[in-house]
Structure formats: C-alpha cells, structure tokens
Amino acid sequence: MVNNMELIRVYKALSNPTRVQILQWLKEPSKYFPEVYPDGVCVSDIQKKVQLSQSTVSQYLSTLQDVGLIESTRKGQWTYYKRNEVQIKEIKRCIMDHI
Amino acid sequence: MVNNMELIRVYKALSNPTRVQILQWLKEPSKYFPEVYPDGVCVSDIQKKVQLSQSTVSQYLSTLQDVGLIESTRKGQWTYYKRNEVQIKEIKRCIMDHI
DNA sequence: ATTGCATATCGAGATTTCTAAATATATAAT
DNA sequence: ATTATATATTTAGAAATCTCGATATGCAAT
Numbered sequence: 001m002v003n004n005m006e007l008i009r010v011y012k013a014l015s016n017p018t019r020v021q022i023l024q025w026l027k028e029p030s031k032y033f034p035e036v037y038p039d040g041v042c043v044s045d046i047q048k049k050v051q052l053s054q055s056t057v058s059q060y061l062s063t064l065q066d067v068g069l070i071e072s073t074r075k076g077q078w079t080y081y082k083r084n085e086v087q088i089k090e091i092k093r094c095i096m097d098h099i
Numbered sequence: 100m101v102n103n104m105e106l107i108r109v110y111k112a113l114s115n116p117t118r119v120q121i122l123q124w125l126k127e128p129s130k131y132f133p134e135v136y137p138d139g140v141c142v143s144d145i146q147k148k149v150q151l152s153q154s155t156v157s158q159y160l161s162t163l164q165d166v167g168l169i170e171s172t173r174k175g176q177w178t179y180y181k182r183n184e185v186q187i188k189e190i191k192r193c194i195m196d197h198i
Numbered sequence: 199a200t201t202g203c204a205t206a207t208c209g210a211g212a213t214t215t216c217t218a219a220a221t222a223t224a225t226a227a228t
Numbered sequence: 229a230t231t232a233t234a235t236a237t238t239t240a241g242a243a244a245t246c247t248c249g250a251t252a253t254g255c256a257a258t
Contacts (some may be wrong), residue, residue, distance in 0.1 A: 015110040
C-alpha cells in the first residue's frame with residue numbers, strides 16, 4: 001500500500017519531463033540504449049541520452065528510486081537501473097483510487 | 100487525449116497535498132462541505148476548510164482547473180467548483196499508459 | 199453612487215527544485 | 229601504489245513554486 005504522502009512524492013518525481021522520459025525509455029531499454037544488462041541500464045548510458053550532467057542524472061535516478069519507480073543493482077563500478085514493475089503496478093493502482 | 104506535457108502539468112498540480120486534499124473532498128462534497136450547489140462548492144467554503152488564505156485557495160483552484168481536474172461555474176458573485184469526472188477519467192487512462 | 203461581499207489577480211519574500219561543477223568514494227587495471 | 233573509470237554526494241546559484249497581503253473586479257443591495 002502506497003499512502004497519501006508517498007503518492008505526493010511520486011507526483012513530484014513525475015513532474016519533471018526528463019525523469020518521466022527516463023522512466024519511459026526503461027519500458028523498452030533495448031530499443032533506446034546501446035547495451036542492456038540483466039539488472040538494467042547503467043547510469044552513463046542514460047546520461048548520454050538525456051544530455052544533462054552526470055550529477056543531475058544520478059540525482060534524478062535516486063529520486064525515481066526513492067519513490068519506488070525504479071530499482072538499482074551495483075555491480076563493480078557500475079550501477080544498473082531498471083523499472084520496478086511490481087511497485088509501479090501498485091502505485092498505479094493507488095493513483096486510480098487517489099485521484 | 101492528454102499529451103505528455105499536459106500530464107506533466109497534471110503531476111505538478113497533484114504534487115501539493117492541499118490541492119490533492121481539495122480534489123478528494125470534492126469526491127463527496129456533501130460529506131465535507133456545509134452546502135453543495137448544483138455546480139459544486141463555492142470558494143469560500145473550500146477556503147474555510149483548508150485554512151489557507153483566500154488568494155492561495157483561489158490560485159490552487161485555478162491550477163486544478165487549468166489541467167482539467169475540476170471545472171467552475173460563475174453564478175453572480177460566487178464561483179462553484181466541482182470535479183470534472185469525464186476529464187479525470189481520461190487523465191487516469193493516460194496516466195496508466197504513461198507511467 | 200456607495201457600500202459590502204465573493205472571487206481573481208498582482209507583487210513579493212520564503213522555500214523548494216533544478217542543474218552543474220567540484221569533490222568524494224569505490225572499483226578495476228596497471 | 230598509481231591511475232583511470234563509474235557513480236554518488238556536496239555546494240551553490242538560477243529558476244520555479246508556495247503563500248500571503250494588497251489590490252482589482254464584478255455583482256448585489258441599499
């Protein structure tokens with residue numbers, strides 16, 4: 001269950017076009033990124049596409065992760081991100097009741 | 100059809116707890132407001148409940164209306180607001196595909 | 199015409215978000 | 229040990245949002 005305040009934070013996370021864009025690219029990662037690993041896509045590949053600084057992209061990914069929309073796996077020096085579809089489904093369900 | 104940028108504006112509108120609260124109260128106006136008119140609830144009744152200034156509430160309602168979540172009807176010196184359920188349904192549908 | 203009431207708009211200070219550069223951390227390769 | 233690479237964190241200025249008081253607008257009643 002995603003409560004009221006958590007949903008507000010989800011809306012905040014989604015109220016930035018770049019963050020939403022990333023979330024959408026991650027729906028079909030192989031379509032949008034040069035390499036897709038078992039745990040998702042690495043930060044630098046995402047950064048190349050969004051054309052914002054490395055630190056900004058890293059923070060955006062943290063923001064999306066903080067609200068549960070994506071999840072990360074660290075492997076060596078890389079961090080791979082992918083959508084957390086289970087949580088996204090739950091968030092969607094809650095938004096339906098919320099609005 | 101609600102496009103990408105319009106949805107971003109919807110998320111922005113929803114990323115404020117008070118605005119979401121108002122939207123939720125308007126689901127069952129007679130439960131939360133002293134008087135409900137055919138076209139909805141007047142600004143001053145909403146203002147009394149949220150305990151923010153009149154100008155803030157007026158702007159919040161404009162914000163919600165701008166993105167289509169509520170609609171207004173002016174009758175004399177009053178403006179009544181109610182949910183735009185048709186548009187909300189459409190927005191929900193688009194959010195489902197969007198996220 | 200004037201007064202009073204409901205709402206909208208304007209202007210501004212406080213707070214938050216955006217974004218980058220610089221720095222830190224962690225790992226890999228030499 | 230040193231160097232290089234990937235990512236995270238810190239710091240800070242610019243831009244946007246929040247919120248209010250003041251003012252404007254529009255309508256109703258006198």
